[in-house]
Amino acid sequence: EGDGRNLEDLETLVWTPNHHLTDRQIDQFLVISRSVGTFARALDCSSSVKQPSLHMSAAAASRDITLFHAMDTLHKHNYNIADAISSLVPSTGPVLCRDEMEEWSASEANLFEEALEKYGKDFIDIRQDFLPWNIIEYYYMWKTTDRYVQQKRVKAVEAESKLKQVYIPN
Missing domain, CATH: 4.10.1240.50 (Hormone receptor fold)
Incomplete structure (x- = not known):
């Protein structure tokens, strides 16, 4: 039908x-x-x-x-x-x-990373406050870059050091 x-x-x-x-x-x-x-x-x-x-x-x-x-x-x-x-x-x-990775300037890429740090993956807020154009495609391409991998490593080291700083009394 x-x-x-x-x-x-x-x-x-x-x-x-x-x-x-x-x-x-x-x-x-x-x-x-x-x-x-x-x-x-x-x-x-x-x-x-x-x-x-x-x-x-x-x-x-x-x-x-x-x-x-x-x-x-x-x-x-x-x-x-x-x-x-x-x-x-x-x-x-x-x-x-x-593609989106080539179209964006270095300052726009830095702005994107700042927005991602501030809002996480809340693309609606990022689009409203920072970048009004196509950020979704850029995000998935950005995740394939060395900068993303480097940031993930830094965050993992920071998280691990915070765990080591936790004091547990006897």
């Missing part, structure tokens, strides 16, 4: 396993897209300031956003690799994909 809605209007197909490409061809396309992403970052002045080395640019190009864009591009070009590659490198230059 349906509700009268057209399912095609509710869903957007972003990938299909029913295509002619082999896993190897897809992997090769992803290597090309990461290379294009690295090259795009090398050409982009704002990226080269944030990621001054080729190593850092390559690491940024290997992030999920580059791969998501590559898979989306392949799907939009009906799994035609030549057409998809052409769209990754149009006449205006290579396509640069950025």
Whole structure:
């Protein structure tokens, strides 16, 4: 018993396993897209300031956003690799994909960490008082960074030292 809605209007197909490409061809396309992403970052002045080395640019190009864009591009070009590659490198230059981690400035990232320290994971309060834009996506990406791991270690050491300072009388 349906509700009268057209399912095609509710869903957007972003990938299909029913295509002619082999896993190897897809992997090769992803290597090309990461290379294009690295090259795009090398050409982009704002990226080269944030990621001054080729190593850092390559690491940024290997992030999920580059791969998501590559898979989306392949799907939009009906799994035609030549057409998809052409769209990754149009006449205006290579396509640069950025995620939330790359869009935020250092001061915005510090503000986010201060807000997280003050409010915990109360994103509604953080959004109202500190950062009005998309903090949820940033939060989950931030949790994959070395800064997050370092903060977790510092907090664990602090918690352990507090436990050692507890005095229990006889």
